Amino acid sequence: MLTRRIFLGTGMAAGAFLTAPTVWGQAKPKVVVIGGGAGGATAARYLAKDSDGALEVTLVEANPIYTTCFFSNLYLGGFYDFENLQHGYDKLAGGGVTVINDMATAVDRAARTVTLAGGTVLPYDRLVLSPGIDFKDGSVPGWSADTHAEIMPHAYKAGPQTQLLKAQIEAMPQGGTFAMVAPPNPYRCPPGPYERISMVAHVLKEKNPTAKILVLDPKDKYSKQALFEEGWQRHYGTMVEWVGPDFGGNAVEVRPDTMEVVIDGDVTKVDVCNVIPGQMAGKIAAIAGVTDDSGWAPVDPASMKSKMDENTWVLGDSSAQGDMPKSGFSANSQAKVAAMAIRGELTGSKTFPAKYSNTCWSLIAPEDGVKVGASYEPTPEKIASVESFISATGEDAALRKATYEESLGWYAGITADMFG
Structure with missing residues (x-):
């Protein structure tokens, strides 16, 4: 069973020996992250935590309280309270991330600045975009x-x-x-x-x-x-x-x-x-000029770096990366790869070959849970599925109950991993 401890332990072990030495006597490199969901919050947290203060990390998110779309169906079904879907950024801020509750309205890639709705202009050395989805009119x-x-x-x-x-x-x-x-x-x-x-x-x-x-x-x-x-x-x-x-x-x-x-x-x-209309990358990705005719943002499979700009990374739902589904688990997995790559570029810390994973759980009826998932690796063309699994029809009630309980452990784990 996937527990909160196992989920968190996997992420922490991966980052524990990647910590960069603090750079003294010079300005810290600046990383701006736009979007405080599964991709953005995770990236901001790992950039701050694993760089040990060597990076200046700013998270821009319009909503002071984030409501997860994953597990919101369980709220509709009466299995989860709405308040349990909501998460603040206090722990993230306490972990060294500067959190700004505002809307990013412009990106100047040449000057490397982000402009916010309130008028603030944020300079950056690296930019992470994880704005989720917008709808196609x-x-x-x-x-x-x-x-x-x-x-x-x-x-x-x-x-x-x-x-x-x-x-x-x-x-x-x-x-x-x-x-x-x-x-x-x-x-x-x-x-x-x-x-x-x-x-x-x-x-x-x-x-x-x-x-x-x-x-x-x-x-x-x-x-x-x-x-x-x-x-x-x-x-x-x-x-x-x-x-x-x-x-x-x-x-x-x-x-x-x-x-x-x-x-x-x-x-x-x-x-x-x-x-539920057709979808495309969150608006700021198009404003930044990192989307293509599909409406999504193509990225390098090995790092999640934008194919349009060497200083920009695109995570989660907004990215066009290959076989991974657009899910909270995927975004969290991609964020850790991106954070490692950015730290490597800005601080010289060691990096390792990218590996990605995803699982999507679904509840069909009380204690009748099913799942599908895969592990992934980068190829020159895309992030490719290398091993997959899916629940079988006709499974017994005990297995379906265990699958549902596993999903509860995952939710507790991923939200702790995102927000601290």
């Missing part, structure tokens, strides 16, 4: 994040949107219809939409057992599909209906004002609609 006809997210929430950036969606689910009329517009590839947390469907089904089974769930999906397959479909049938009967592209899942329009979805021309009235 027009990816779901009829829906705009600016105009319609309070009617048809996305809840794919955790916080008030997550609370809004939970309230809407719990207020559904008896026998009502919940619809999800699932996103096209690539997107944050591949199993995430389908774990969310499981959690919604769990709530409705208890409170609204005649309700229906429609999953409107532009993809012909999705992560852990056999596991989810087996679980939906076992726990929720015919409540969940998945509509793939062969039946109009790729031709969906929404009408927020009338609470309707149009599926390949057919109009369906719904009571709640969760729209």
Whole structure:
């Protein structure tokens, strides 16, 4: 079982002998990290901790309290309190990181400066971008994040949107219809939409057992599909209906004002609609000029350094790196590689060949947990999967319970690793 101690111990052991000697008599090299999630917070913490004060590390994050998107589905299902998803930066600041709660609005790569919304200009020697995702305008006809997210929430950036969606689910009329517009590839947390469907089904089974769930999906397959479909049938009967592209899942329009979805021309009235639109790298990555036509930021597989700029690293969801999914575990793993590479460049500390890992857990029903994961290594072309695993259909209840409990240990471990 993956415990908090084992998870933290792995990260600490990797960094324990990488500490750089303090450089006296000269200005410390400056590293600015934009984005305080799994990638950015981890990178900032390890840069400060393992450089032993040799680097001046500044973290820029707009929100003083960070709400994790991972595990937010368990809040929707009633298995996790919202407050447990929220984390502050006090311990990170106490560990030598300067935390600035502001929005980065501009990057001058030639001058090596970051400008904040409040007017502050931060110089840097190295820049780390880990801004998560933004949404592609027009990816779901009829829906705009600016105009319609309070009617048809996305809840794919955790916080008030997550609370809004939970309230809407719990207020559904008896026998009502919940619809999800699932996103096209690539997107944050591949199993995430389908774990969310499981959690919604769990709530409705208890409170609204005649309700229906429609999953409107532009993809012909999705992560852990056999596991989810087996679980939906076992726990929720015919409540969940998945509509793939062969039946109009790729031709969906929404009408927020009338609470309707149009599926390949057919109009369906719904009571709640969760729209998860197409995604791209967080806006500041495009502003910095490190994204390509895909909307994501290509990076060097061996270090996570941007292919567009030798002084910039891009982590987590925003990066285009190869086989790793866009997940909190991935971002945390990538951040440690990036921190090691940056320390090596700025302080001369020893570096080691990059290795990456990821696991994604999903809860289908009470104590019915499944997982998928892999280990990865860099190749000249991409970060490539070298060994993978996935839960099997038909597993016994004891194994599924142990998998769920393992996920709880991982959450405690990764949040401690991120925030201190």
